[in-house]
Amino acid sequence: MELSSRGAKMSGLSGIRSIMEDIALAASDPSGDTWLNLSPGNPAAIPEVTATWRRLQEEAMANGFAEFSGRYGPSRGSDALVDAIVRYFNARYGWGIKPHNVLVGAGCQMLAFMATTLFTGPCADGHRRLVLPSVPDYTGYQGLSMDQGGIVGVDPGVELQEGRSFRYTFDLDAVRSQTAMGMMLLSSPGNPTGRSIQQDDLSGLIEIAEERDIPLLLDHAYGDPFPGVAQDSVDPPLHPNVINCFTLSKAGIPGERLGFAIGPQDAIDAMLSFTANSHLHAPQLIQATAALALNSGEIDTLTSHAIRPYYRDKRRTAEKLLHELLPETVDWRLHATDGGMFCWLWIDHDWFSDLVLYEALKRRKVFVVPGRHFFVEPFTSPFLADHGTRCVRLSLSPDEAVIAEGIGRLAEALKEMRGAK
The missing domain is CATH 3.90.1150.10 (Aspartate Aminotransferase, domain 1)
Structure with a gap:
């Protein structure tokens, strides 16, 4: 065939x-x-970490296995988990998000794939591409576009430091010069480098997203608030042009493929429809487990x-x-x-x-x-x-x-x- x-x-x-x-x-x-x-x-x-997740999952199973695994659930995510996410992020960062700003999905990579499909590719004014504003970045991103030539990576600057250390820097002018841009995507702290974006560079990327009226998707798989392996990082930004993606994979349960996006309602609504049309919803038992971890504070x-x-x-x-x-x-x-x-x-x-x-x-x-x-x-x-x-x-x-x-x-x-x- x-x-x-x-x-x-x-x-x-x-x-x-x-x-x-x-x-x-x-x-x-x-x-x-x-x-x-x-x-x-x-x-x-x-x-x-393993012992805590095992105990929380056993508690979730004991409290409602038939409810969680024996019936379909909402495409946005279970009410318990969505409510827990709203409370957690509003309390931690002083945000004012509501359930319509949240979508639970099967990990950051799937959320990024949905966003890439929605905001890049063939469109009325030609073909829009996914831009990685500073490579190297997570290798899985290169499979997000279904179109040949649908992804472009922007070369970084290189700053030599003392001893045997170096650091990549952002070239915001090179990012701004990109044409046919449909979405930007960045991991922070980065995979593979561990670099966290600093506030000036983040503000610059958000400014470009505003100018182009496109989303900037930030993948916090290694960042705050969990797993929190960055020693120095800026808080996730709440902004009309930013989609923040979080996952529990690096917090200890990668096999469960659970993540969630927080962003503007119009972008989240589009991703919600994509979820309903493609795979209905993320697994529910692990959603119940995640809600327990957030509400109890054990994730912190x-x-x-x-x-x-x-x-x-x-x-x-x-x-x-x-x-x-x-x-x-x-x-x-x-x-x-x-x-x-x-x-x-x-x-x-x-x-x-x-x-x-x-x-x-x-x-x-x-x-x-x-x-x-x-x-x-x-x-x-x-x-x-x-x-x-x-x-x-x-x-x-x-x-x-x-x-x-x-x-x-x-x-x-x-x-x-x-x-x-």
Whole structure:
């Protein structure tokens, strides 16, 4: 059967998906060797977090399993969860949102897909695109548009800092110069870099959204209020041109695929209709569980006492190991982070390629994510032609022993690549 042009676009195997296939194949390795996986986006299984969610879900089941799982529910989300979201965010940020400003969905990625479909693509005045105002950004965004060429990424600036640190900066003029813009999308803190957007840059993006009369979708999957792994971040903005998306995935329940959007009523109403027309509603039992976590305040306890300290300590450990183990003669830099669950490395040499490193580490039974998957192809700009293939992402979710051994093997692979130049 012949696929449509959109079918061909959506059926393609993305770079990150091919890595997942590699990992699945490695899991069936008959040699019995242990693989070190430094690539996952999964949050760590922190015992306190796992135990709390298990207890809350058991409570939700005991209180109304038949009601939650035995009947259909409202497309906006259960009344209990929507009301809990309204109370929580109004109390925390002094907002005045109402239920019509909220939509519960199957995770931030699905919410972003719905918004991308609604606000980009063919339209009366031509074709509008999704703009990522600063790459690198979450690799899953590149599958959001069903149209070829429907996504464009804006090159960042690069600020070299002391030691082996660097930081990407926003180029607001380059964002403003984009044509046929239908929506902007940004993760903050970012995946893969951990960079949190600062107030001046956020105000600049909102100003552009106002000028173009388009939405700016902010993905807070790693940010405040939960999981709160950013050490320094601005509050989510309540604005007529901003759709804020939140998820419970990085707060400990990624397999349940539960998130929610807060935004202007007209945008939320459009996404609500999309939900009803496509998959009716998000799973209800986990919605009841989430409502308990919000109303009891336990989500804040997990964030402040378990999740944030865990990743802060992991980051410190990883930074120490990188400085101790990576070759001093290799020009590597680590992106300065405000939080997040990853280390983003830039190896600035002509002899370096992220895909060559990926294969070299596979031979050493280690998985990482090549950096090119977080940029938007084709790499036509001079900056991306070099930089886009010279980065790699390491996860902070594995045990410290896995991180330490993985970084040691990374050092070996870099020495091998440098020697073969």
